[in-house]
Amino acid sequence: MELELRGITKRYGLLAANDGISLSVAPGQVHALLGENGAGKTTLMNVLYGLTQPDEGEILIDGKPAKFGSPRDAIAAGIGMVHQHFMLVPVFTVADNVTLGIESGDFSRGGLGGSSPRGIRSWAGLLDRRKTRRDVADLSHRYGLDVNPDALVEELPVGIQQRVEIVKALVRQAKVLILDEPTAVLTPAETEELFRIIRRLKDGGTSVIFISHKLKEVQAIADTITVLRRGQVVGQRTPPVTEDDLAALMVGRNVQLRVSKRPAQPGEVVLDVADLTVADSGGFPVNGLSFQVRAGEILGVAGVQGNGQTELCEALMGLRPTAGGSVTVNGRDLTRASPRTRLRAGVAYVPEDRREDGLVGAFSVAENLILDMYDRPPFASGVNLSLPAIRANATARIAEFDIRTGSPATPAGALSGGNQQKVILAREVGREHKVLIASQPTRGLDVGSIEFVHRRIIEQRDHGVAVVIVSSELDEIYALADRIAVMYEGKITGFRPPDVPAAELGRLMAGGADSTGVPGATVDAAGVTRVDDVAPPAAQEEA
Amino acid sequence: MTTPPPAPPSPEPGPSATPPPAGETEPRAERERSFGEHLRDAVQDSSVTVTVLALIAAAVIGGLLAAFTNNAVLHAWSDFFSAPGNAVAKAWAAAAGTYVALFEGSVFNPHTVAALFQQSSLSTAVHDGFLSAVFNPLSETAVQATPLILAGLAVALPYQAGLFNIGGQSQFIGGAIMAAWLGYAVNLPFFVHVVVCVLGGFVGGAALGWLAGEIKARTGAHEVIVTIMLNYVMQYFLAYLLSSQSLLQAPGGSNSITRAIASDAHLPLLAGTHLRINAGFLIALACAFGVWWLLNRTTTGFEFRSVGANAKASRVAGMNVERNWALVMLIGGGLAGLAASTVILGTDFTLNPQSYGTYGIDAITVALLGLGRPGGVVAAGLLFGALHAGSPGMQTATGTPVQIVQVIQALIVLFVAAPPLVRATFRLRAARARGVSTNMSKGWNA
Numbered sequence: 011m012e013l014e015l016r017g018i019t020k021r022y023g024l025l026a027a028n029d030g031i032s033l034s035v036a037p038g039q040v041h042a043l044l045g046e047n048g049a050g051k052t053t054l055m056n057v058l059y060g061l062t063q064p065d066e067g068e069i070l071i072d073g074k075p076a077k078f079g080s081p082r083d084a085i086a087a088g089i090g091m092v093h094q095h096f097m098l099v100p101v102f103t104v105a106d107n108v109t110l111g112i113e114s115g116d117f118s119r120g121g122l123g124g125s126s127p128r129g130i131r132s133w134a135g136l137l138d139r140r141k142t143r144r145d146v147a148d149l150s151h152r153y154g155l156d157v158n159p160d161a162l163v164e165e166l167p168v169g170i171q172q173r174v175e176i177v178k179a180l181v182r183q184a185k186v187l188i189l190d191e192p193t194a195v196l197t198p199a200e201t202e203e204l205f206r207i208i209r210r211l212k213d214g215g216t217s218v219i220f221i222s223h224k225l226k227e228v229q230a231i232a233d234t235i236t237v238l239r240r241g242q243v244v245g246q247r248t249p250p251v252t253e254d255d256l257a258a259l260m261v262g263r264n265v266q267l268r269v270s271k272r273p274a275q276p277g278e279v280v281l282d283v284a285d286l287t288v289a290d291s292g293g294f295p296v297n298g299l300s301f302q303v304r305a306g307e308i309l310g311v312a313g314v315q316g317n318g319q320t321e322l323c324e325a326l327m328g329l330r331p332t333a334g335g336s337v338t339v340n341g342r343d344l345t346r347a348s349p350r351t352r353l354r355a356g357v358a359y360v361p362e363d364r365r366e367d368g369l370v371g372a373f374s375v376a377e378n379l380i381l382d383m384y385d386r387p388p389f390a391s392g393v394n395l396s397l398p399a400i401r402a403n404a405t406a407r408i409a410e411f412d413i414r415t416g417s418p419a420t421p422a423g424a425l426s427g428g429n430q431q432k433v434i435l436a437r438e439v440g441r442e443h444k445v446l447i448a449s450q451p452t453r454g455l456d457v458g459s460i461e462f463v464h465r466r467i468i469e470q471r472d473h474g475v476a477v478v479i480v481s482s483e484l485d486e487i488y489a490l491a492d493r494i495a496v497m498y499e500g501k502i503t504g505f506r507p508p509d510v511p512a513a514e515l516g517r518l519m520a521g522g523a524d525s526t527g528v529p530g531a532t533v534d535a536a537g538v539t540r541v542d543d544v545a546p547p548a549a550q551e552e553a
Numbered sequence: 554m555t556t557p558p559p560a561p562p563s564p565e566p567g568p569s570a571t572p573p574p575a576g577e578t579e580p581r582a583e584r585e586r587s588f589g590e591h592l593r594d595a596v597q598d599s600s601v602t603v604t605v606l607a608l609i610a611a612a613v614i615g616g617l618l619a620a621f622t623n624n625a626v627l628h629a630w631s632d633f634f635s636a637p638g639n640a641v642a643k644a645w646a647a648a649a650g651t652y653v654a655l656f657e658g659s660v661f662n663p664h665t666v667a668a669l670f671q672q673s674s675l676s677t678a679v680h681d682g683f684l685s686a687v688f689n690p691l692s693e694t695a696v697q698a699t700p701l702i703l704a705g706l707a708v709a710l711p712y713q714a715g716l717f718n719i720g721g722q723s724q725f726i727g728g729a730i731m732a733a734w735l736g737y738a739v740n741l742p743f744f745v746h747v748v749v750c751v752l753g754g755f756v757g758g759a760a761l762g763w764l765a766g767e768i769k770a771r772t773g774a775h776e777v778i779v780t781i782m783l784n785y786v787m788q789y790f791l792a793y794l795l796s797s798q799s800l801l802q803a804p805g806g807s808n809s810i811t812r813a814i815a816s817d818a819h820l821p822l823l824a825g826t827h828l829r830i831n832a833g834f835l836i837a838l839a840c841a842f843g844v845w846w847l848l849n850r851t852t853t854g855f856e857f858r859s860v861g862a863n864a865k866a867s868r869v870a871g872m873n874v875e876r877n878w879a880l881v882m883l884i885g886g887g888l889a890g891l892a893a894s895t896v897i898l899g900t901d902f903t904l905n906p907q908s909y910g911t912y913g914i915d916a917i918t919v920a921l922l923g924l925g926r927p928g929g930v931v932a933a934g935l936l937f938g939a940l941h942a943g944s945p946g947m948q949t950a951t952g953t954p955v956q957i958v959q960v961i962q963a964l965i966v967l968f969v970a971a972p973p974l975v976r977a978t979f980r981l982r983a984a985r986a987r988g989v990s991t992n993m994s995k996g997w998n999a
Contacts, residue, residue, distance in 0.1 A: 329868060350871030359869065367869045372862040381859065382870035385852040393851040 011037055011072060011088055011185040013217065018067035020053055027053040028064070029241040035186060035217045040208060042220045042232030046260055046456035050241040051221045052094075055188050058219075059091045060084040090179025091188040094195075096171050100164035104174050105142045107163055108181050149180050153210045167316075169200035173207065180216075187211065188219045193227055194454055197315045197482060205231050223260070223456050225253045226485070257457055269464040272472070274492035277305035280476035281445045286335035288318075288325045288500075295321035297500035298335065303445070303476040308467070310491025310508075311480040314519050318500035319480045320362055323449045326478075327359050328352050339445055353382050358438035362449035362480070364427070368434040371423025375415050376404035378422040379437050403440075411436040412462070428459030435466055439475075446470050449480040464489055484512060600924050603975045607968030608936075610975060615961035616648035619953045623647040650951040655958075658946030659694045659939035662687075685827035690942065692830035696900060698938025702837040703892035704912045705919030705930040706844050707758070707885045711766075711776075712925045713848055714881040715861035720765050720780025721889045722913025723787035724758035728890025730791065731757030732897045733904035734801065736814025746817040747898060751836070754894030755887040761787065762886015763879055770875035776882070784913060792906050801904070810905040820899040833895030838931065840888060845927040847884075857881050889916065918966045937962060 014034040020027050027050045035041045045051050056062045058069065060078030069076050071087055078084040081091070098107050146159040155173045163171060172192060179187055189208075193201045208218050208231055222228050228235055229249050237245045237259040245259045281303040288296035295318040303309045313319055324330035326337060328349040336345045339355050347355070361367035369378050380389050380400055388399040404418035411432045415425055422433055431451065439446065448467065452460040467490060471477050479490050487494055494506045496518035503518045620626050626647050629640040657663075665686040672678035679685075685692075704721050711718040718724075732754035741749060765783055769776045794801040795809040803812040820831040848854035859867045860877045868874050892912060897904060919937055923929030944958040968975050 327869065348871070348873070349868065350873075353871045361869055366863070366865050368866060370859050370863040370866050373859065377855070377859075381866070384855045390852045393853060395850055395852060395855060397850075 011217070012070075013089075013186050014070040014073075015054070015058065016068050016070060018054060018057055018064045018069075020050075020057055020062065020064050026241045028057065030067070031238070031241070031243055032067075033236050033243065033246075035219060037185075037217055038212050038215045039233045040212055040218045040220055040231055042222060042228040042235045043238060044222060044225070044228050044235055044256060044260060045238035046223055046458065049238040049260070051238055052190060053241075054238070055091065055190060055219070055221060058084065059089060059188060085182050085184075088183060088185035089188065090176075090182060090184025090186070092172060092175040092179060092190065092192060094191045096175055098163045098171060098174060100162075102163060103159065104157055104161050104163060104166075104177070105139060105146050105159040107174055108146055108159075108178050109139075109142050112182065145181055146177055149177050153180070153207055153214070155207060167200075168195045169197070169203060172196070172204070176207065176211075184216065186217045186219065188221070190221045191223075191454075192220070193222065193224060198484070199314060201227065225256050225260075225457075228256070229253070260457060269461060269468055269489060271468045274307045274471065276307040276492070277474060279303070280305050280340055281478065282336075282338040283326070284336045284338070286322070286325060286337065287333045288321045288330055289333040290321070294333070295500050296325060299497075299500065299502055300335075301495055301502060301505075303478055305444070305474045305476050306471055307492045308471050308477040308479055308490050310487040310494045311478060311497055312484060312487045312491075312494055312515055312519060313482065313497035315482045317497045317519075319449065319482075319497055321500075322497070323359075323362065323447060323480055326352075326447055327357065350382075353441070356442055356444040358441060358443040358446045358475075360431075360434055360438055360446070360448035360451050362453070364430050364434055365423070369422045369430055372421055374404075374419045375408065375413065375422050375425070375433055376400050376418040378433050379404050379407050379440070381437060383437075383441060407433075407436040407440060411466075428455045428462070431455060431459065431463060435463060439466070439470055444475060446475050446477045447480075448478070450482065451479065452481075452483070452486060460486075484515065487515075488512075604922065604924065604929075604969055606975045606979050607965055610968050610979075611961050611964035612652075614964055615957060616652065618960060619651035619951070619957050620644035620648040622954060622957065623952060625952075647951060647953070651947055651953045651957070654947040654950035654953075655940065655943035657690065657950075658943030659690050660943075662690055665689070682827040685825060688824065689828060692824065692828040693942035694935065694939045695830045695834045696938075697941040698934045699833040699837045699895045699899065700892040700912055701915055701919050701937050702931055702934030703840055703895065704889050704916030705923060705934050706840055706927065707762075707887075707889035707892065708916045708920035709923060709925045709927065709930050710844050710848070710857075710888065711762075711881050711885040712920060713854075713861050714857040714877060715864065716766070716769070716776050716878060716882060716885075718762070718765075718780055718882065718885050719777050719917065720761065720783050720886070720913070721892075721916040722909055723780065723783040724761040724886040724889035725893045725909045725912050726787040726791050727761040727886070728754035728756075728758035728893030729897050729904050729908055730794065730801070731890070732894045733811050733814060736818040736898060736902075737812040740815070741817065743817045746815065747820060750814070750818045750898055751820075751891065751894045754890040754897070756890065758890020758893065759883045759887035762889065763883035765886070766879040766882025769882075770878045776878075788909075791904075791909075795904070795906055803903075808905075811903050813902050814898065818898055819902065820895065829900060831895075831899045833899040836891060836895060837934070840891060841927045841931045844888075848927070853880070889913075892916075915962075918962060921966050922969055 012034065016032050018028050018031045031054055033041070043051050043054070053062070057064045060081045060083050069078065076087055078087070099110065102110070143159040146157060149155065150157040155177060157170060157173050157177055163174060166174070176187065192204060196204060208220070211218060220228070220231060229251065232249060235247045235249065235251065235256065236243055237247070237256065239260060247256065279302045283302070284300050286296055286299045287294055299322065301309065311319060321330060325332050328347055332345060336343060338344065339357060342355060344352050344355055365371060370381065377400070380403060383389055384395065389396055389403070401418060407413070408415060408418060413432045413436065414429050422430060425433065446467070451467065452463050455463065467477060467479065479487070481487050488508065491508050494508060494510060494515065495502045496504050496506070496515060498519060498521045503521060506515065621644070626640070626643045629643040633640045669678055669683045669687055672683055704725065707721050707724060708718050732750050735750045735753040739746070739749070761783060765776055765779045768774050768779050792809065795811065796802060798804050801811050803810055820833050822828065823830045823832060823834070848858060856867070856872050856877050859870070860872060860874050864874050896908065901908060915937065919930055919933045922933035940958045940962060944955045947953055947958070948955050
């Protein structure tokens with residue numbers, strides 16, 4: 011199926027989210043849509059999927075104009091979409107989730123490639139569960155999806171849930187599959203798995219529209235790359251193409267992919283973590299882990315997500331009880347201290363999940379900028395809040411951190427991800443602090459914001475703050491760390507200097523074992539393999 | 554019925570249901586906003602608009618109900634084909650009469666003014682209570698509104714901290730027991746006595762509220778379940794206390810009622826002996842202001858709101874979420890206890906097993922209609938107080954059953970709780986998606 015968009019324009023008020031966008035997707039092609047947050051990628055896909063109607067322009071399928079009034083029309087025309095946030099019922103099985111919405115058999119007439127003429131509903135109007143399970147198993151086998159039809163969705167890792175969404179689209183006979191930021195939630199290993207699946211889909215004749223703002227991924231998978239900026243197509247490229255070229259197209263200026271920094275000048279040990287252990291019902295997510303961070307150095311904690319990084323950060327902040335070991339900041343034992351005591355002791359914290367843990371979305375930007383200082387002078391005297399001081403602080407921070415907000419009174423939840431992160435960063439480094447712990451500090455941010463955040467973190471280091479960066483993006487670790495610690499199953503498998511080859515880090519991330527095993531090995535129980543494929547050879551390139 | 558005022562086109566793209574591209578917002582020049590802009594925002598603020606429209610819708614349906622529950626009207630319908638105009642006219646008269654009577658009973662009755670001017674001199678008019686009669690409807694509205702406002706605050710304040718306090722009833726009973734017991738069993742000088750009784754009511758309610766909050770804080774039990782169960786506990790505990798003369802029952806009778814409280818403990822009347830309006834109304838207004846101040850101007854209120862809006866982020870920011878739950882329920886319970894104080898010390902002067910009435914439930918409707926904000930709670934309390942104050946006169950004047958008032962109340966809340974219903978009725982454009990909307994009708998775990 012050949013899909014073409016012609017002159018699609020979609021306006022919200024005066025702002026054109028899409029401004030005369032034209033592109034075409036050939037059968038069996040992976041077409042990447044690249045752009046910063048807010049460039050109009052998602053709006054364009056919503057138009058294509060029938061979720062919103064374009065003001066101008068038309069959609070052509072095999073040369074014939076098509077009109078999608080709702081997703082139902084788009085699905086009937088063979089378009090499938092995997093949203094950034096999955097549309098799955100967690101307590102249902104995979105097979106039930108796949109059935110959901112087509113119980114009445116509308117879309118499965120003809121079944122899979124004509125193999126099953128009946129709908130999913132059997133003759134008595136009952137759900138034909140056996141058939142669904144067989145369909146799921148068939149598809150799973152054909153495309154190497156490795157999805158068990160009987161598994162409960164809530165028990166599946168994110169990467170597998172995404173594949174369930176893909177199966178859903180395939181059961182509905184999608185010929186064009188839209189993947190909206192599919193890798194945002196995936197670990198490097200899972201990403202590699204996804205790419206393998208995309209290649210197989212492609213070989214089967216399915217076209218894939220791959221929406222992303224990650225240059226490296228787009229290069230790895232796309233046949234054609236269309237770059238959007240401010241609602242317009244600013245360029246089309248066919249790989250191979252340099253990252254610098256793409257980045258320049260995306261942001262309209264040349265960005266440094268690597269923030270330049272001077273060599274670290276470590277001072278005294280500020281943060282001392284000794285033998286830290288965290289227990290939960292399933293075992294020890296952090297298991298006897300020790301490290302030290304000196305003033306003026308950045309320790310990068312690398313590792314595949316889910317190896318205890320989240321628990322480590324929460325334990326460091328007192329948000330999770332420790333089962334053993336100690337945490338010392340500047341010689342002061344904080345092992346049993348409350349979160350507030352730790353904040354007061356000079357620990358700044360940028361949490362992994364900024365919407366859940368970092369901000370109160372309903373609160374204004376000004377209020378969020380004092381979220382952990384509201385009860386201290388100058389923002390409070392006694393129990394009274396000092397509104398002028400809060401306003402003045404907001405104005406100053408907004409200017410200093412270039413936070414793009416309508417006004418200090420705008421709810422923080424309405425800001426873009428990058429600006430939300432700036433709010434958190436501005437708040438945390440605005441306090442008296444000696445340690446900065448930042449978990450996944452640039453996840454989901456666009457290139458410009460990443461550069462900004464990285465610059466600020468390095469600035470903190472240069473001011474003599476002891477910095478811990480926890481990130482599952484090796485690029486980020488390479489860009490920031492003065493020393494790299496690799497975490498695997500709650501332990502640190504090794505410390506390395508920042509010029510260590512990516513392959514070695516990959517080995518450490520897989521538990522220190524040599525992982526050059528079976529090629530094409532899939533994700534094992536621990537969710538770790540082939541990490542080294544994804545790891546960038548950046549260290550050598552840009553040294 | 555009017556359609557809502559058309560919204561002027563906004564100069565910038567409003568956030569709509571489909572997310573427009575984020576991150577491109579240009580920083581706007583800050584300046585003082587004019588009154589007109591504030592007004593426009595208030596009209597566009599869907600929650601306020603929806604509330605006003607809900608009132609109108611409920612009033613219309615209430616009028617229809619009043620018309621069609623009226624005997625004279627029903628008889629007229631049976632003659633519809635011989636005299637169709639008669640039936641419609643009677644229906645209109647019944648509906649209009651109902652609202653006129655409600656108004657006369659709760660705000661202002663022209664007949665009382667006429668009577669006032671028929672008196673020979675002003676001094677006799679005042680002496681015989683004719684002047685008071687003019688203000689009696691307003692006084693009654695204030696008296697009825699007092700406990701509703703306080704109990705409404707008892708729901709609205711914890712709501713701001715993310716807790717749904719269904720325990721107004723148990724906290725009311727706790728406060729009532731303390732206020733009544735201190736009122737008849739203790740001997741204190743005039744002013745001190747009433748202050749002690751009022752504070753006693755606060756303490757009684759606060760104890761029950763704190764209990765619910767502390768149980769949630771320690772065990773994670775859902776506050777809705779805990780407070781509902783405490784309602785039963787207190788309801789039967791009160792019945793037990795009033796069943797034995799060694800406990801609270803008044804001696805020399807078998808009625809489940811306490812002795813009358815000492816006159817020292819009565820809340821002072823504000824406008825002479827002919828009107829029931831008393832200091833309780835001032836307490837209610839002061840508390841509403843106090844809650845507003847607490848929420849918006851203090852660090853404690855900042856914590857309450859933060860915990861209510863995002864408990865996880867509050868914890869990360871160093872707040873003690875559990876302590877806030879217990880504290881906000883303590884204050885909320887205390888406000889319900891104050892509501893009991895104003896009833897026991899202001900109008901009832903004894904305690905019986907029916908004293909708590911439906912205040913616990915009405916409190917939820919008042920808070921709901923008031924959108925969980927202190928100012929809104931005062932307005933909603935006054936409205937419901939007026940409906941209560943006007944309903945007896947309404948029944949006398951038009952034969953409309955008092956229950957109609959309760960139906961209207963329920964309809965208002967139904968419309969407020971279901972904004973889509975109002976939007977569909979009035980063809981309102983979809984609400985502008987805000988960062989967060991105050992939606993009292995959210996689910997338990999939302």
